[in-house]
Amino acid sequence: MIDFVEVGNKIAKLRREFKLSQEELADQLYITRQALSKWENGTSIPSIDSLLELCKIFSISFEEMLCLQEDSEIDPDNIFSGHNRSYVIEQIISRKIKVDIPNVLYQMSPAERLVVLKAIKAGEIEIDDEEELFCKLTNSEMRFLTGGNLYEVEKSNN
Amino acid sequence: MKLRKVTINGKTYYEEIKDGDNVIDPEVVDNRKSQRIKYDSEEDSSSKKSSETMFSKENLKRDWNEFVSSMKGLGTKISKKVKRTTKDWFQDSPATEDTTNRLLKILPYMDKDDIHGIAKRILKNDKEFKDVDYAAIMPFMTKKDCDAIFLKTLKDGDTISIKMVHFVSPDCLSILVDRYVCGKCPDLDIDALYPFLNSADVKKLFYYELKKNKHKR
Structure with missing residues (x-):
């Protein structure tokens, strides 16, 4: 993108x-x-x-x-500053830029959060600390991510 | 004068206690609507008898059976309402709520087959899903269904939302570019599509356009 x-x-x-x-x-x-x-x-x-x-x-x-050969610099405190929002989201889900997702989730819109969560659910992005992520999610996002199967999530933590 | 507190149906009354009253508890509570218990010793035996009848085993059993059957009826009404609500998704929703918002409320609770069913209906141009914001519901769909809806949007000449592209597989976009540079999709609005391509596809496309422009001269 x-x-x-x-x-x-x-x-x-x-x-x-x-x-x-x-x-x-x-x-x-x-x-x-x-x-x-x-x-x-x-x-x-x-x-x-x-x-x-x-x-x-x-x-x-x-x-x-088109800046195809340039690397994007992302400010973790304001990930969208100076960049197109969709471009930043695309870079995150394709792992071209690495950000601490639980700590930047608050900067995203609900639709952008769903895009990232879908990538996490599909295994395209890995999260270091799942618990840290879960406490930043709304109830419906949690349900979307875990499919309502919290037991399975707890199992994977062990 | 001594008074005895009597509570009936949540309301408190006070009765005079007369000598010789056959009262066990100073406070009496009765939740039955139409009943008032009297412990006056001067009461005649007929009223005593009526309270005995009221609390007889038969009457209690009859009242219990009525209660149970009323609960059964209520249960049937509730289950019918729930079935209707899930089957006819939008029937009970307020008319002012748009289709996308109504879908978003129930999508997290639907199983994969039902969501696939929605995708199929969209692809068949079902009127009920005419105004749906596809980008909003795509997170709940499989990649295959997202690709199919994306290609349908392109084919219909509708606006591609940039939000949609996150859910479309890179392969789908690459296939489109390949078809375009081979001259197979001359009507494709490539200006609308190219911002969403990866670097390799952008380069392929631009080299093709440069070659085309050279031939024009």
């Missing part, structure tokens, strides 16, 4: 390096200044053709433009 907050930051950074205003760059791309502004703050996503045009204007590869 592509982190479009990072891509937007990159577009803004390159635009300033090339000393272009938003209007000037938008004119080159045949889009409105507002559309470019949305790309730069990560609220909307450029089309593939627009991205390839940007690569030509800034003379960089699409890998660099």
Whole structure:
């Protein structure tokens, strides 16, 4: 998954390096200044053709433009800061970034928590301290994770 | 004047104790609705007899049987209501509650077969699930069902929610990209899909687009 907050930051950074205003760059791309502004703050996503045009204007590869070769740095106290939320969740469940899940769960929305819990349930993520996780879950999340079989969970702790 | 406290049906009364009263306990409690117990020695024998009749074995047995049969009737009503509620999921829910929220209340308690049944109904375009937020219910579904619903959303041209993509298998997305770069899915909205691809698929896609643009010139 592509982190479009990072891509937007990159577009803004390159635009300033090339000393272009938003209007000037938008004119080159045949889009409105507002559309470019949305790309730069990560609220909307450029089309593939627009991205390839940007690569030509800034003379960089699409890998660099999309930050494919860069490692993401996540602040454990604010895991979503500077990144697209879905991107961070995807990185967590695919184990590309390691976070202490019980201690960052509070930063996630209920839907994001379910995504992470589903990955834990499917064995895609391992938790060091299950008890620490369980005490951070709501009753329905606990039921979702354990299927109502707390006995099985206790067995695995032994 | 001496008074004796009598409690009937939770209400307290006071009766004058007269000499010669045949009272064992100073306080009498009776929870029967229409009864008032009298311990007045001047009471005539007919009222004494009526209280004896009231508490006779036959009357007590009859009252017990009535109570048991009323409980049975109530049990049948409750079990019917529960069956109806689980079978017709939305019948008893308030009309103002949307389908997704109603589903989310019961999904944690449903077994795998029932959840698979819901997925099948969605894939068959069941009207009841027309407005469901698929991303909200996907956590409860198998990967196979999630992939099928995702592909259906693409096919129908509906908006792909970014939240959906977490539940779709990477293989499903890769297969789509492979089909697209081979020219098999020309109508696929690849601009909507590419943000969700992994690095390898993004590179494959972009190389394909670069090649396509070269040929255009």
